[in-house]
Amino acid sequence: xxxxxxxxxxxxxxxxxxxxxxxxxxxxxxxxxxxxxxxxxxxxxxxxxxxxxxxxxxxxxxxxxxxxxxxxxxxxxxxxxxxxxxxxxxxxxxxxxxxxxxxxxxxxxxx
Amino acid sequence: xxxxxxxxxxxxxxxxxxxxxxxxxxxxxxxxxxxxxxxxxxxxxxxxxxxxxxxxxxxxxxxxxxxxxxxxxxxxxxxxxxxxxxxxxxxxxxxxxxxxxxxxxxxxxxxxxxxx
Numbered sequence: 001x002x003x004x005x006x007x008x009x010x011x012x013x014x015x016x017x018x019x020x021x022x023x024x025x026x027x028x029x030x031x032x033x034x035x036x037x038x039x040x041x042x043x044x045x046x047x048x049x050x051x052x053x054x055x056x057x058x059x060x061x062x063x064x065x066x067x068x069x070x071x072x073x074x075x076x077x078x079x080x081x082x083x084x085x086x087x088x089x090x091x092x093x094x095x096x097x098x099x100x101x102x103x104x105x106x107x108x109x110x111x
Numbered sequence: 112x113x114x115x116x117x118x119x120x121x122x123x124x125x126x127x128x129x130x131x132x133x134x135x136x137x138x139x140x141x142x143x144x145x146x147x148x149x150x151x152x153x154x155x156x157x158x159x160x161x162x163x164x165x166x167x168x169x170x171x172x173x174x175x176x177x178x179x180x181x182x183x184x185x186x187x188x189x190x191x192x193x194x195x196x197x198x199x200x201x202x203x204x205x206x207x208x209x210x211x212x213x214x215x216x217x218x219x220x221x222x223x224x225x226x227x
Contacts, residue, residue, distance in 0.1 A: 103155070
């Protein structure tokens with residue numbers, strides 16, 4: 001099974017400051033179709049997951065441009081350029097290249 | 112727009128059964144694989160089951176294999192998950208999902224609590 005390891009698991013951030021979450025995979029997430037199915041989800045308290053970024057770096061419609069994704073192969077990063085109060089929640093990386101697995105989640109809170 | 116609405120959750124005793132439903136709309140349901148994902152209270156996400164677009168292929172996580180059955184009705188645009196031999200560690204919010212490879216669409220979830 002592909003294991004995704006996120007760090008940090010807890011992320012206290014001051015409003016307006018940047019934040020970064022790492023996601024490392026035990027194997028390359030390049031699918032046989034050539035796409036890299038590494039996605040980032042946000043789960044606000046009491047809500048279902050919402051996709052922010054798909055295939056490494058593609059931001060979903062309606063997602064603020066302060067969110068960005070990068071990486072390749074086995075190492076990926078979600079960055080928030082300036083954290084806002086509405087960003088509080090848990091962030092998951094997930095992969096769809098070899099079945100479907102999720103990182104442990106990173107809890108972002110306001111310091 | 113894509114909508115996924117789960118129902119059927121509740122409190123059930125260990126060893127009993129439950130059937131979850133997911134009503135899908137906003138896309139051509141019969142053209143796509145569909146999924147169930149669960150989340151235990153305060154825990155992360157776990158893929159549970161996948162059914163191919165025509166229902167001929169069904170795949171399960173090892174943790175539920177032999178106990179859960181996924182099915183669909185392409186005429187009614189409905190997805191189902193039959194949960195048998197339930198255990199306390201099956202307690203979770205169960206989400207119906209579409210295009211899970213890209214993590215795209217999620218329902219609001221339905222809570223299953225297994226407790227005596």
